[in-house]
Amino acid sequence: xxxxxxxxxxxxxxxxxxxxxxxxxxxxxxxxxxxxxxxxxxxxxxxxxxxxxxxxxxxxxxxxxxxxxxxxxxxxxxxxxxxxxxxxxxxxxxxxxxxxxxxxxxxxxxxxxxxxxxxxxxxxxxxxxxxxxxxxxxxxxxxxxxxxxxxxxxxxxxxxxxxxxxxxxxxxxxxxxxxxxxxxxxxxxxxxxxxxxxxxxxxxxxxxxxxxxxxxxxxxxxxxxxxxxxxxxxxxxxxxxxxxxxxxxxxxxxxxxxxxxxxxxxxxxxxxxxxxxxxxxxxxxxxxxxxxxxxxxxxxxxxxxxxxxxxxxx
Amino acid sequence: xxxxxxxxxxxxxxxxxxxxxxxxxxxxxxxxxxxxxxxxxxxxxxxxxxxxxxxxxxxxxxxxxxxxxxxxxxxxxxxxxxxxxxxxxxxxxxxxxxxxxxxxxxxxxxxxxxxxxxxxxxxxxxxxxxxxxxxxxxxxxxxxxxxxxxxxxxxxxxxxxxxxxxxxxxxxxxxxxxxxxxxxxxxxxxxxxxxxxxxxxxxxxxxxxxxxxxxxxxxxxxxxxxxxxxxxxxxxxxxxxxxxxxxxxxxxxxxxxxxxxxxxxxxxxxxxxxxxxxxxxxxxxxxxxxxxxxxxxxx
Numbered sequence: 001x002x003x004x005x006x007x008x009x010x011x012x013x014x015x016x017x018x019x020x021x022x023x024x025x026x027x028x029x030x031x032x033x034x035x036x037x038x039x040x041x042x043x044x045x046x047x048x049x050x051x052x053x054x055x056x057x058x059x060x061x062x063x064x065x066x067x068x069x070x071x072x073x074x075x076x077x078x079x080x081x082x083x084x085x086x087x088x089x090x091x092x093x094x095x096x097x098x099x100x101x102x103x104x105x106x107x108x109x110x111x112x113x114x115x116x117x118x119x120x121x122x123x124x125x126x127x128x129x130x131x132x133x134x135x136x137x138x139x140x141x142x143x144x145x146x147x148x149x150x151x152x153x154x155x156x157x158x159x160x161x162x163x164x165x166x167x168x169x170x171x172x173x174x175x176x177x178x179x180x181x182x183x184x185x186x187x188x189x190x191x192x193x194x195x196x197x198x199x200x201x202x203x204x205x206x207x208x209x210x211x212x213x214x215x216x217x218x219x220x221x222x223x224x225x226x227x228x229x230x231x232x233x234x235x236x237x238x239x240x241x242x243x244x245x246x247x248x249x250x251x252x253x254x255x256x257x258x259x260x261x262x263x264x265x266x267x268x269x270x271x272x273x274x275x276x277x278x279x280x281x282x283x284x285x286x287x288x289x290x291x292x293x294x295x296x297x298x299x300x301x302x303x304x305x306x307x308x309x310x311x312x313x314x
Numbered sequence: 315x316x317x318x319x320x321x322x323x324x325x326x327x328x329x330x331x332x333x334x335x336x337x338x339x340x341x342x343x344x345x346x347x348x349x350x351x352x353x354x355x356x357x358x359x360x361x362x363x364x365x366x367x368x369x370x371x372x373x374x375x376x377x378x379x380x381x382x383x384x385x386x387x388x389x390x391x392x393x394x395x396x397x398x399x400x401x402x403x404x405x406x407x408x409x410x411x412x413x414x415x416x417x418x419x420x421x422x423x424x425x426x427x428x429x430x431x432x433x434x435x436x437x438x439x440x441x442x443x444x445x446x447x448x449x450x451x452x453x454x455x456x457x458x459x460x461x462x463x464x465x466x467x468x469x470x471x472x473x474x475x476x477x478x479x480x481x482x483x484x485x486x487x488x489x490x491x492x493x494x495x496x497x498x499x500x501x502x503x504x505x506x507x508x509x510x511x512x513x514x515x516x517x518x519x520x521x522x523x524x525x526x527x528x529x530x531x532x533x534x535x536x537x538x539x540x541x542x543x544x545x546x547x548x549x550x551x552x553x554x555x556x557x558x559x560x561x562x563x564x565x566x567x568x569x570x571x572x573x574x575x576x577x578x579x580x581x582x583x584x585x586x587x588x589x590x591x592x593x594x595x596x597x598x599x600x601x602x603x604x605x606x607x608x609x610x611x612x613x
Contacts, residue, residue, distance in 0.1 A: 120542075121536035174432055215429070224425075299508065
C-alpha cells in the first residue's frame with residue numbers, strides 16, 4: 001500500500017474527476033476547487049470522457065454495475081490520461097472509486113464482471129493499483145499542507161467560528177479506506193480532522209462539533225424528505241448550539257441537503273436556523289484572497305455574503 | 315423497539331375489561347382481569363435466509379450473532395424506533411416471515427449511512443441486508459415499489475442510457491412519477507433565492523443542460539453490456555425467489571408507493587407521465603431498461 005499523501009505530494013498535477021453533481025447542483029464546489037487550484041499553482045487534468053460513478057443509487061439496482069462504472073473512470077484516468085492519482089472532491093465519487101478499488105483487489109467475481117463489461121464496452125479493464133484515488137482534502141493536505149496554507153493565508157479566517165461537517169461517505173465503511181486510521185498524521189474514520197486542520201491553518205476557529213460524521217439523509221433527500229429534514233435540522237441545531245457561524249462541507253450531496261432542508265425544516269416543521277453553509281474550498285479560497293464570485297458564493301442558498309463582509313473576508 | 319420490550323405478548327392479543335365489568339354489584343373492570351390470547355407460530359419460511367442471501371447485499375446475513383451494534387448505531391432507528399435491523403436479521407434467520415411482514419412498510423427507510431456496517435463486528439453489512447430485504451418485499455409483491463426504489467430506477471436509467479445524469483431531470487421525473495406537485499413550497503423558495511442572485515448566463519447554461527443532456531461519448535456499447543448483465547442478474551434473482559414466469563409488477567406504476575397520500579394539499583393532476591419507449595428494439599433490452607424506458611425517452 002503506497003501512502004496516499006506520498007504519491008499526492010509528488011503530483012502538482014492530478015487527474016480531476018468532478019462527477020455529475022459538480023456539473024449540476026454542486027457547481028459552486030467545482031468552481032471554488034478550480035479557483036484555489038489555480039491560486040495555489042496546482043494543475044487539475046479532468047479525466048477524459050468520464051461517466052457517472054454510480055452515486056448512491058446504481059448499487060441498489062446492482063452493486064457490480066456500480067463497481068464497473070467507477071472502474072471505467074479509473075481506466076480512462078490510467079489508460080487515456082496516464083495519471084496515477086485521481087482527485088475526486090465529491091464524497092460520493094470518492095467513496096465509489098475507493099469501493100471499486102477495494103472490490104477489485106479483494107473479490108474475484110467483481111474482477112470478472114468488470115473485465116467482461118469493459119471488454120464488451122471496448123476499453124481496457126482497470127486493474128487494482130493502477131490509480132490512487134484521493135479526496136480534495138488529501139490533495140490539499142498532501143501538496144500544500146497546513147504550513148503552506150498558513151503561510152499563504154496569514155490567518156485570514158481568524159474569528160470565524162466553523163463547524164466541520166464530513167458526512168457519511170468520506171469515512172464509512174472503514175475497510176475501503178485502508179490508508180485511514182494508520183496513526184498520527186493519517187485521517188481518522190471516527191474523528192476525521194483533515195478539514196479542521198486546513199481551516200485552522202487558515203486561522204479559522206473550529207468549534208467542538210459532535211455531528212461531524214452524522215448522516216444528512218442524502219440518499220433519501222427526495223424519496224423520504226421528512227426523514228432527511230429531521231436529520232438535517234438536528235445537524236444545523238447542533239452546529240448552532242456549539243457556536244458555529246458557518247458549517248464547512250466537503251460533499252455536494254451533504255451541502256445541497258443541508259441548504260435544501262434548512263429551508264424545508266422552516267417551512268414544514270417551523271425549525272428556523274441561520275447558520276451558513278459553505279464548501280471548505282470556498283472558505284479556503286476567501287482566505288487565499290480569491291473573490292467571492294470566483295468561488296461561486298452567489299450560488300449558496302444560505303446566502304453567506306453578509307457574514308463574509310462582516311468578517312472582512314473579501 | 316428495545317430488546318427488553320420485545321415480547322410475545324401484543325396489545326391486540328390482550329383481552330381486558332377496562333370499560334365496565336359488574337360482578338355482584340361491584341365494578342371489577344381493570345387490568346387485573348387481563349387475558350392473553352395464545353399465539354402459536356407455525357408458518358415458518360425455511361427458505362427465507364437463503365432468499366435474502368441470494369439478493370445483492372444479503373450475502374453475509376448468516377454471520378450475524380445478534381450483538382445489536384447495527385440497531386444501536388442506526389441513524390433511522392433514532393427517529394423511528396420501530397426501525398430495527400438486528401431484529402429483522404433475527405426474523406430472517408429464523409424464518410419468521412409473517413413477523414417480518416409486520417414491519418414491511420418501513421424497511422426501505424434505510425438511508426445507507428453505513429454506520430451499521432462500520433460498527434458490525436462480524437462484517438454482516440446490515441446496510442446491504444436492508445436493501446436486499448426491501449427488494450425481496452417488492453419482488454414478492456408484499457409491498458409496492460418504495461419511493462427509494464423509484465428514485466434509484468430513475469437515476470440509474472439515466473446513467474445507463476447516457477453515462478451521466480442531469481439533476482433537474484432526475485428531480486422532475488421523480489416528483490411526477492410519485493404524483494407530487496413540481497412546485498414544492500421549499501423548491502419555490504430555493505429557486506427564488508438563487509434566481510435573484512445568479513448571472514443570466516448561469517440560467518441559460520442550466521436550461522441548455524436540460525435540452526442537451528450531458529452524455530458520455532461512445533457510450534452505446536457500455537450501455538448494451540450493462541443492460542445485458544442486469545437482465546441476467548434479474549433472471550437469477552427471480553429464480554432464487556421461485557418467481558419464474560410472469561412479471562406482473564413490471565407493467566405499470568400501479569404497484570408503486572403513492573406519495574400523494576402523505577402530501578397534504580397536493581393534487582392528483584400530473585396525468586399519465588409515461589412516454590413510449592420509442593424506436594429502441596424492445597427485445598434486446600432488459601426488463602429494467604424497459605421499465606425505465608417509459609420515463610426516459612430516447613433522443
